[in-house]
Amino acid sequence: MTTPEIATRLAEYCRNGQFEAAQKELYADNAVSIEPEASPAFAKETKGLQAIIEKGHKFEGMVETMHSCDVSQPLVAGNSIAFVMNMDMTMKGQPRGQMGELCVYQVKDGKIVEEHFFM
Template sequence: METQEIAKRLVDYCRKGDWDSAHKELYANNAKSIEPYATPAFDQETVGLKAIQEKGKKFDGMVDQMHKIDVSEPLIAGNTIAFTLAMDVTMKNQPRMTTPELCVYQVKDGKIVSEEFFV
């Protein structure tokens, strides 16, 4: 799959909050995920598709209500994809909040090999 097609599919999945389908279809088995910083819930870096899928399931389990997800159109430079993602979300036992971030993905051999989030 070409980077442009991966970007379109990824944005479509993110707009629906369907992280699991994105992981299954678009990610390499050795992909890595990098958060801006470690938290009590998540390490800063997660390596391997199975671990990334578990991270996504854990995040979904922490959500009380997803009110809205805004995802910009992707920017593509070579094998790099970037877009903004803002979730209007209420996490369990937390007040409602908006979490804007810049998402950057690297593609190699038709699969996403890394994702990194910036706040």
């Protein structure tokens, strides 16, 4: 799969809240996920597809209700993909709120090898 094809599939999965399906299809087994320094719930860096999937389960367990997840059209430059994701959600024990982040991905050999989130 080409980087533009991966970008289109990834954005579609994210718009539908199908993060694990995206990871299983599009990520390399040795992928790395990098969170912003300000993320208190997660380690700065998570290595390996299975660990990334488990991190996603932890995040889902913290969410009471996902009201919407909007994803911009992806930008592609070489082997890099970027889009803005805005989530309207209620976290457990907290009031409803919005979270916006810039999501940047690196592709190598037809698979995502790195995701990096900026808030």
